[in-house]
Amino acid sequence: MAFTRSSAGPAGPTGPTGPTGPTVGGWLALALLLVSAGQTCSFSLGSDRSPGPTYRTYYFTQKVDHFGFYEDSVFKQRYLISDTHWKKPGGPILFYTGNEGDITLFCNNTGFMWDVAEELQAMLVFAEHRYYGDSMPFGDLSFSDPKYLNYLTSEQALADFAVLIRFLKESIKGAEDSAVIAIGGSYGGMLAAWFRMKYPHVVDGALASSAPIWQFEDLVPCNTYYQIVTNDFKKSGPGCSESVLNSWAAINRVAETSDGLQWLSNAFHLCAPLKNKDDVGAFKGWLIETWVSLAMVDYPYPANFLEPLPAWPIEVVCKFLKNPKSEERELLENIFQAVNVYYNYTGNAPCLNTSQTASGSLGDLGWSYQACTEMVMPFCSDGVSDMFEPRTWDLQAYSDDCYKQWGVRPRASWITSVYGGKNISSYSNIIFSNGGLDPWSAGGVKESISDSLVAIVIPEGAHHLDLRSNSAYDPRSVLQARALEVQYMKKWIEQHRARNGV
């Protein structure tokens, strides 16, 4: 049961003038799939190393509710361990704070952890986030009723991690005195940062990659996200962002007639033809999501997640978008060619399915609930500083949609109340890394806050590029970022050892 853009779920930036945009759920859920490109736990993308370490799967019994005692049931949380390079006793633990998806995805696709395990003599642990993958608090019923969803929060997930780490340290011989470093990307990066903030007694430091911890309330402007997407297109080819900008009016005009709808459906090889205004709205939402997704995965080498993509895919897309002032049908045919790069680079797709989200299915449902409760991220566009139709952020409409879908209303101010918003200078030992190409960097920490709250910006990086395996095609900036990250991790490990006298 995948959450799709066309469902009644919470829309992303909605407004009086624009169609329903891509779901917030879709966007961040996409993040998880971006790390799933190609590699496995035992193989490093872009390297010629032969299969290396493997992992074992475990299940740990967690309380469903850490913060109340009335619901006393338990569930099995899945976690994976690779200790091939672990030096015991005392070798550090790199702990992936699982986000909205099956944990094997992250295990298989966070190449950075596998790449550095040997150098750090580290144990790798990947902990699955409750309500994703195999870690369902109420089994098949978990998503069946709002009362069962009540325990899907970031706080419960962090408590799971804390309790699990305590168990690991108590039960794995040689791990008692190990330093622990939290690592995560996207929402997983937010969790890594928050984990260090809330449980510094459990983790010695955190690498929070592409973590938009400030994409809440009015901490950052709501339109920066779309501006970054726009800039990625702007610099990837002349006329490119203008073509996208002009496409909206062209679509609106063409879609005014039934002939036009028919033409649009044919021109875009749509599996299901557009029939009415709602369909057109959904179609535009699907296009927006495609452009956003391209910005997130604008990697320097071919990558493969939903569909295979070429290196620097936006440049490839932009080759079709050089003439923003073309006649409207020609412009839209070019837009199709561009979109086709994303969905049909191999040429095997018989048609394009606008109800297929760019983020795939896994985890979307859970994230949609989280976006309707804690993870309330405002987005907006203006069509001037960005290449999208103007739309304002409308919390009330968002809340109403949430109530319709989940029977809950979002609490927009809670995340900043509990995790501190911009006032986080008293925390320590967190690296915030962000890619200059990544729209999610809009809500990220891009300037160091203190000696131990360090921002690393990777100008040529898309969404958590630094967490991917080393590649020959990597820009220098990401290599430098990874080296710096390792340096900080070593420092935290040393601090831990000094403190514990080991």
Place this chain on the structure above:
Amino acid sequence: MAFTRSSAGPAGPTGPTGPTGPTVGGWLALALLLVSAGQTCSFSLGSDRSPGPTYRTYYFTQKVDHFGFYEDSVFKQRYLISDTHWKKPGGPILFYTGNEGDITLFCNNTGFMWDVAEELQAMLVFAEHRYYGDSMPFGDLSFSDPKYLNYLTSEQALADFAVLIRFLKESIKGAEDSAVIAIGGSYGGMLAAWFRMKYPHVVDGALASSAPIWQFEDLVPCNTYYQIVTNDFKKSGPGCSESVLNSWAAINRVAETSDGLQWLSNAFHLCAPLKNKDDVGAFKGWLIETWVSLAMVDYPYPANFLEPLPAWPIEVVCKFLKNPKSEERELLENIFQAVNVYYNYTGNAPCLNTSQTASGSLGDLGWSYQACTEMVMPFCSDGVSDMFEPRTWDLQAYSDDCYKQWGVRPRASWITSVYGGKNISSYSNIIFSNGGLDPWSAGGVKESISDSLVAIVIPEGAHHLDLRSNSAYDPRSVLQARALEVQYMKKWIEQHRARNGV
């Protein structure tokens, strides 16, 4: 509906060999009453100042459940404000983190805050803890069903405080940039410390007075608490602690016959005569609670909480306990005289009521639930290093009692998992003050952990003496402690101003 020792509730240190001891609820609940001696918000005990500042009462709408979205109801949290000495804009806020009791008790009896308000030009805020006083999440139903009690946790209370402070800063003109310092005693001191740990973006520092944050699991020996009580008696008069020690066997022997029970009942002027073994167990529990309570309130001046007490009450008590080797009935008559100091110093009590706890009624019920869920504090005694009957700590029996009374089982390891146990060195700006006479210092932080996690020990101090008003009878050590506390608070306020450029 007061929780009493003789109820089916969770007992304190129970064991195979001993009778049911005083409830954990009773002990810490007592803490709150210890600060209620004599003074009002507008009057400082021991000073000749005329009535000063007053406070206003407010109610703030809080979510019943901060950590889930299914239960979306709200309740009114009471809080009190005194701004007589507040310099706006920017004067600091001293925020009392209300513990297990009616907040007016703390407002009326934390003289230290009133004493320093002028010097710090501070606003005073006293926030009531949910499920106590007037702040009932489900009104009269709050204690009627385990499902309604589900939101009585320290985490929810801290979230209340964080959300309230945000509201105050947003709504009180001139408070936007104010530093905030958390202050609390006993469980309130634990909350103050944990508040700074978990919400350093909300509070700049915390004064945690007599906060036994380490009285959990095996962080401290379970018998230190009783040893401190014993030492207080030992040094207050020759033969004193031995008399108490010898009294248990004497009671057991006398209570073997029905004549003996009758004699005991008469000798102790009991309102309800002892009839059986259970009654004798409860009677001994009541005696234990009395000795413990005396240790907590061993203040240098007359104080008045449940009953008026003389200065240094244990010395007065010990005057009756000079002959530990007396014949058993004579010994027990002396014990009665000693107990009578506590319960009947004015001589007005027609009889002594063993079902009346030393801690009074307020808050006991809520604390009993908290002791049965999060606040699982192990205690034990051995009759060798202390003056009590030997009893071990039996978690299973404790848990079974909790299940009987509340339908919940305690999670003994949760508090250390969530708040860090002894591994708290990465936190900052907390003063832990403890009195050398106070049994609760057994679980307190008595050595500084870092430059900004500072321990202050007041050798002549009983339970959070430092939070009481200045008195002419104060030992020098508590005056020094208060001066040092003010010095740190000033430092935190300066840090806050420097950080915020105000």
